[in-house]
Amino acid sequence: MMQSIFQTIVLFVLFAQKESFVYGEVVHLVGFSINYRNPDMQERVEYQCYRSLVDSDATLEFGRYISTRSNETELPSSVSHSKNQDDLQVVKFRGAMKDQAYGVFFCRGTKADRDPTSVLSFFIRSDAKLIPVADAFTRTVSIGEGAVEIAMTVVRPPEQPGAITQWRFNGSEPVESQNNRTTYRIDRPVTVEDDGIYEVYYEGERDQAKGGFFRLIVRACPPNRWGPPDCQGICDKCYNGGVCDDKSGMCICPNGFMGPNCLTSKQASRGHDL
Template sequence: MVWLGPLLLLPNLFLASHVGAAVDLTLLADLRLVEPRRFFLTCVSGEAGPGRGADAWAPPLLLEKDDRIVRTPRPAQPPHLVRNGSRRITLRGFSQPSDLVGVFSCVGGAGRTRVLYVHNSPGAHLLPDKVTHTVNKGDTAVLAALVHKEKQTDVIWKSNGSYFYTLDWHEAQDGRFLLQLPNVQPPSSGIYSATYLEASPLGSAFFRLIVRGCGAGRWGPDCTKECPGCLHGGVCHDLDGECVCPPGFTGTRCEQACREGRFGQSCQEQCPGTSGCRGLTFCLPDPYGCSCGSGWRGHQCQEACTPGHFGADCRLQCQCQNGGTCDRFSGCVCPSGWHGMHCEKSALSDRGDGDASAKMQVTDQGHPGGASASQGAPAC
């Protein structure tokens, strides 16, 4: 592992803009399809236009590839866009695997929020432990490049396309190369990569690091305001204090679970195909980043949660009481007469309890920051 001091980087070009309330914008990457021509990216907006009808006068979505950092040869045939109104757009028709590697973005919403996705080659020499790492200001960020195809050469780390650090190949620990960044600050955010020396950049592990502008549990211009305590891996936005909920959860504090296969701020969207959200990566506005859908994990989001775990990337652990059972999509399912996050509340104890936000619900419509141990370790 390498330990680096505080970072001073060039101005970061890869932070999402954010104006006002959280924008309902999702970038979906379909990892189920290994053939480049069948692979697709879809940008979905839940934002309604100001005029009559859902799409009236809504600004059009943009879906594009950003070659400023991860440069790949231009595809023989440019992929084509398919638009369904102003609230959904799909990019498909890639000609070869190298066309897919790199940074893609979806732009939408009144404030033109930009949602980013970094695609790694499944056959790369090195793979990221997580595509997105979201941390708080002042935290220690640890990026782990997993050895997929071993080469006995040094590993070059880059930040936003520029040389950053070199690790000797002997420094791999348990099949991974670690980059540890203490006391990270917002300018440290950006695209990081780990590549074997003299190997093709297409074989790199690409990461995105998001550093919230405040410490854990805080938000606001001076970071003096307290976050609401986002549940189920939701992330507190450092500018407005709102919870950006993981795919599959909704509510002011992300307290409600959508029904299986649903996503969006109001659970209004449904995963395509008969496999539900299996094999899909979901990217949401910063500071959330990207993850598998609720109930799934792994590099291609095709592995079901192990028993006792649930939520996006299966990061959450059930601690069900009073006969409750763990559902990998929503958490504890309580027997009659009990409710709450862990089925810890009975009908009798609930009398006079006005805190409806702590009750677990499943609704059709309906990570980093201060949750309990069973909810993972959110950045706020």
């Protein structure tokens, strides 16, 4: 069976260099990755980005969230097409480009009357040495929560016996306080500044593309509330593991689900293969 990861994310992604937005209606996007696990061993490797019908005129941009290797090249050109009323663009990794299908990528949608939206996707090589525990690439917490841990599983040892692990946050310099750990610990209450991508690898091996990535989403409101800074909005019920977005009050759906309350299976709604 084809392995895939599905994300419905209608929220703002905090990049390493943050942007200032006036919060309002967002661009509605869906990200869908084909063969995100072991892309170097697969025949078909794609990152698809769907625009909703109401935002079919939004402009899409693909990019690499974090650069880990000096020889990383530009992404392949994306192709755009519609099928069964789906308006999408696809980045296809083929041939030598499959070596570039590693790490964290984003699809960003922009439109004049809406706030920008980005959806993220993870690609993990077959020879990865560290991967997220239980294949959970994302966790959502609310501001003020404490004792947050990001745990990785060791799949393979380092090339040099005794080499320590190093962590980075949003591609910054190594966080020395987290050296030689497979779990990144935030012992204080979390803030929105902790929102982002956490990366771990063995010292001296970052450019081998065999490290692990994890995304921590920090809501700027208490649980079941939205609309910072006052957070007076009450979240609707999000099913199947969906999370209420703190900026819009809409449900952020987990892998495989979509719709206002995350009740619709994306695979069932598509009804076709691309």
